[in-house]
Amino acid sequence: MKKTVLFCTLCAVLCAACSSVDYTSRRKLKGIDYSAYENPSAFMSVDDNYYGQLPGPSVLGESSLFPSEQNVDESADFTSEEIAASYGRYTDVTVVAATKRVKLGSSANSKNMALFQKALDGAYRKALRTYRPSGFTYSISSVGAVNPLSDIEVSCILGEQAANEVGQTTCDLFFDELVQQYNTLLKEGQHNAAL
Secondary structure, three states: OHHHHHHHHHHHHHHHHHHOOOHHHHOOOOOOOOHHHOOHHHHOOHHHHHHOOOOOOOOOOOOOOOOOOOOOOOOOOOOOOOOHHHHHOOOOOEEEEEEEEEEOOOOOOHHHHHHHHHHHHHHHHHHHHHHOOOOOEEEEEEOOOOOOOOEEEEEEEEEHHHHHHHHHHHHHHHHHHHHHHHHHHHHHHHHHHHO
């Protein structure tokens, strides 16, 4: 019994002694000159004048850090009507506004999934261009029991404010367009395979 206690104590002392040795203190590090980093304006170009004096953070006002741009390309993928206004929101959380289970069929394979992804992208773009909700995105998960690709659950996710304003109409358009485009692409694929 005394030998076991003595052995355990000796092991504990050795472990403590080894862990207290700082091997990094023996390394010789080259000196780094941080003087260039003291003045952040030295890294800014003339075109970056709106970065010069940043306003202090404010929860009360929605002041933006970036100037509002008037010439916005319609093909651009923005999620807010006022681009600059979306940067000032601290509390805009996303919520799942709706979910839909789409059945691809019991014999669904990677080709069906590719068609589904193409339809999903098209439906997303159409709903985004129509309503322009902030925080609009989607998530998909396979929920098929035997074949994982047979059933796909699609979640329509929006910013909390957008979900209250246009959430139902956005998700309805998104899901309707998704099913319609998938069926159209599936029929075209079957028609091309028959030829």
